[in-house]
Amino acid sequence: MKKNHIIYLFIIIISIPLLLSAFGIHFENDNENRILTEKPTFSLENFERASSVKQKTYGIYGDIITYKNEYDAYYADNFILKAPMVEIFSSIKSDFFKVSPLQNKVVYGKDGWLFLGDFHSNVIKESKGLSVFSPNELETTKNTQLERSRWLNEHGIAYFFAVAPNKHTIYGEYLPITPSDKRTNLEQLEEVFLNTELNLVIMSKFFNEHKDEKLYYQTDTHWNDMGAFLGYKALMDSIIELFPEVRVLNMENLSQENATKRGDLSNMLNSETKEDIITLQIISPTALMLDDKLEIPKDYPLSYDNYEMRFSSPVNDLKVLIFRDSFSAAMVKHI
Helix, strand or coil: CCHHHHHHHHHHHHHHHHHHHHCCCCCCCCCCCCCCCCCCCCCCHHHHHCCCHHHHHHHHHHHHHHHHHHHHHHHHHHCCCHHHHHHHHHHHHHHHCCCCCCCCCEEECHHHCEEECCCCCCHHHHHCCCCCCCHHHHHHHHHHHHHHHHHHHHCCCCCEEEECCCHHHHCHHHCCCCCCCCCCHHHHHHHHCCCCCCEEEECCCCCHHHHHHCCECCCCCCECHHHHHHHHHHHHHHHHHHCCCCCCCCHHHEEEEEEEECCHHHHHCCCCCCEEEEEEEECCCCCEEECCCCCCCCCCCCCHHHCCCEEECCCCCCCCCCCCCHHHCCCCCCC
């Protein structure tokens, strides 16, 4: 190929994003579980605030650098070919080479198990006891939770602090990492709240006796319906000690249905891998879903239908308020 042809080809290639943008062609990226950076506007805030010539010179320089950094972040998030290029790269790495393209975000375990990586809150190090709470963090957590519990109790409200186990803890044998001999974060919490008035619920209470039933998805970060149901049972075990009138579901109240699922970890890898799953459905549900009442924050990154969920049940007159994370999604129907 002649030198001029190479130059022309190079110009064409680097012009593709500009041409696509000019014609309004965009590629959606369904893997971004967040709001992308918005296009910044140039501001002379520092320049206008300055009084002397020297300060104005530094001010306009600072305004330019700030805009440049903000635009860099915007462009990295919104580069028009980002989605297809990431998808191609991920597919080659994960499907062809069987290597995680996001080593710090998704980790390949044994026998087809995928795990969240340490990019997310050092989750592997924490579950293996390689990263633990500092004394100050433990003291702060203890004081915060006990203060909440006391305030709520003074107002006639029972408080339950429930901790869901992560997949790394329950199925850690599929991770190619040796645990340390230190106490894990969960073990530290159990110790710090021992003999206190806090109702600490360890939701893995029944997991060991059911572990062979598969309690987590292989391609997702979360527990499956069976794991969520066992977590629900552990929570109810604590609640009925104070509220014996609460109706607790058992397996005979549930039906099983077969389905397939593409987990969030497969999604992060741009892999089409799906797994066969079993979903649990309540045979005769009594709760009715009500309309939402809370205003949804503008920066809420997930689908709006799960920001707030309200239900009403004729079983009793008790009221419950749950502040939750995504692990509760599979458990809400039981509660």
